[in-house]
Amino acid sequence: MFLKKLKLINFRNYDSCEINFSGNKIIFVGKNAQGKTNLLESIYYLATLSSFKASHDSEVIKWGNNNAYLKAELIKYDTDVQLDILINPPKTKIVKVNGLKKASYSQYLGHLLVVNFGISDLLLLRGTPSDRRRWLDDAISQIYLAYRDRLNKYNKIKTQRNNFLKDFKGNINLSSSQEELLSVWDEQISVTGSNIIHLRHKYLKEIQEIANLKHKNISLEQEDLVLEYNSTVAGNFNARNDEILSPEIILKKYQQKIKEKRNEEIIRAQTVEGPHRDDVSFYINNTDAKAFASQGQQRTIVLAIKLSEIDFIEKIAGESPILLLDDVLAELDKTRQNYLLNAIKPETQTIISTTDTSGFDEKFLEDMEVFHIESGKVIHG
Ligand SMILES: Nc1ncnc2c1ncn2[C@@H]1O[C@H](COP(=O)(O)OP(=O)(O)OP(=O)(O)O)[C@@H](O)[C@H]1O
Ligand SMILES: [Mg+2]
Structure with missing residues (x-):
């Protein structure tokens, strides 16, 4: 795949900015706060329809404006593809493939595939469960194309269900019509949520052994990495040893959990459990890495996971995704930096951002197409 x-x-x-890429290895150089990460974010947004740092679409729009527009021209399977997005909140964004407006995100996603690796990813294990869910959700959206729509549907149902729960004002003695209406929301949230949990299991299972292999190669100790999904409604799922649970089996557990939580949900007026509260754990030699691994060990895990994402996308799509490396090389020690650079295949279009190229060796820089970034302007060469 080539952007x-x-x-x-x-x-x-x-x-307004337009960049033409001719090379496969690209570097954005610029001082702090000039717009390097913003450029990578725009590519990421074109791929995933979400940002790796904003929690609301309005944040990506230039201050003082009402909308933002993004466009990408790429080559995929030797064919030209054009992607357009108009971000126009609170309206739904308009997404187009080859000029044709798509009614659902699933019809748009899957054309541009990226793996982003930035400094905040290095903190994935130190971060919050919500950071880890975002990582998982963005990665899955590119592989299982209906996922993003399902996730949006789940969030909508959750909001409406929460509003409904608020109406009870903490009174747990529901009338039969209230019981009936709530059970409709229960049914909707549990069916949609079960599908989300199922696909999260599936994805972690797919990358488990690729990530473990990478991890063994990078960690000098040949440590063993196991991923685990921690679901509030369906329990823990060990990606190596456990079978993926079908949506139907998850649904049964989910329904049971909703029953158990009924009074608590009414009193707190919110949906207290479900995929929006789940997390991922990482075990090194059976020890929980979030709690016990050193910073270096945690970085090795993230590096292994990012590299496994590239391999998995390549396996599924038949083409390498575009790799975005936001300032991350400078944050890795020489061993991990070299491992990463050697692991990148020549055909993988790689876009790097950095404030300073002096840390890179001459030979590496020779093959790079360089762009200088200054106050939201891009200068070639
Ligand atoms: N919605 C927005 N409208 C206008 N400017 C914005 C908006 N969001 C962020 N910025 C500005 O964009 C600038 C550049 O941000 P960016 O994160 O891309 O910098 P960077 O070049 O990656 O810097 P660093 O080297 O520190 O990572 C920041 O100064 C920020 O204030
Ligand atoms: Mg930056």
Whole structure:
């Protein structure tokens, strides 16, 4: 997969900007706060329809404007593809493939595939469960194309269900009509949520052994890595040893859990359990890495996971995704830096951002197409 052209209008600190890429290895160089991460974010957004740092679409729109526009021209399976997005909150964003408006995100996703690896990823294990869910959700959206729509549906149902729970004002003695209405929401949230949990299991199972292999190679101790999904409604899922639970089996557990939590949900007026509260754990030699691994060990885990994401996308899509490395090389020690650089295949289009190229060796820089970034302007060469 090759990104040929990128266009941004009113995205973050860019007024209007168009970049043509001719090389496969690209580097954005610039001082702090000039717009390097914003550029990578725009590519990521075009791929996943979400940002790796914003929690609301309005944040990516240039201050003082009402909408932002992104466009990408790429080559996939030797064919030209054009992607357009108009971000226009609170309206639903308009997404187009080859000029044709798509009615659902699942029809848009899957054309541009990326793996992003930034400094915040290095803190994945130190971060919050919500950081880890975001990582998982974005990765899965690119592989299982209906996932993003399902997730949006789940969040909508959750909001409506929460509003409904608020109406009870903490009174747990429901009338039969209230019981009936709540059971409709229970049914909807549990069916949608079960599908989400199922796909999260499936994805972790797929990358488990690839990640473990990478991890063994990077960690000098040949440590063993196991991923685990911690579901509030369906229990723990060990990606190595456990079978993926079908949505039907998850649903049974889910329904049971909703019954158990009935009074608590009414009193707190919110949906207290479900995929929006789940987490992922990482075990090194059977020890929980979130609690016990050193910073270096945690970085090795993230590196292994990121590399396994690339391999898995390549396996599924038949083509390498675009790799975005946001400032991350400088944060890795020489051993991990070299491992990462050697692991990147020549055909993987790689876009790196950095404040300083002096840490890179000459030979590495020779093959790079360099762009200088200054106050939301891009200068080639
Ligand atoms: N919605 C927005 N509208 C206008 N400017 C914005 C918006 N969001 C962020 N910015 C500005 O964009 C600038 C550049 O941000 P960016 O994160 O891309 O910098 P960077 O070049 O990656 O810097 P660093 O080297 O520190 O990581 C910041 O100064 C920020 O204030
Ligand atoms: Mg940055």
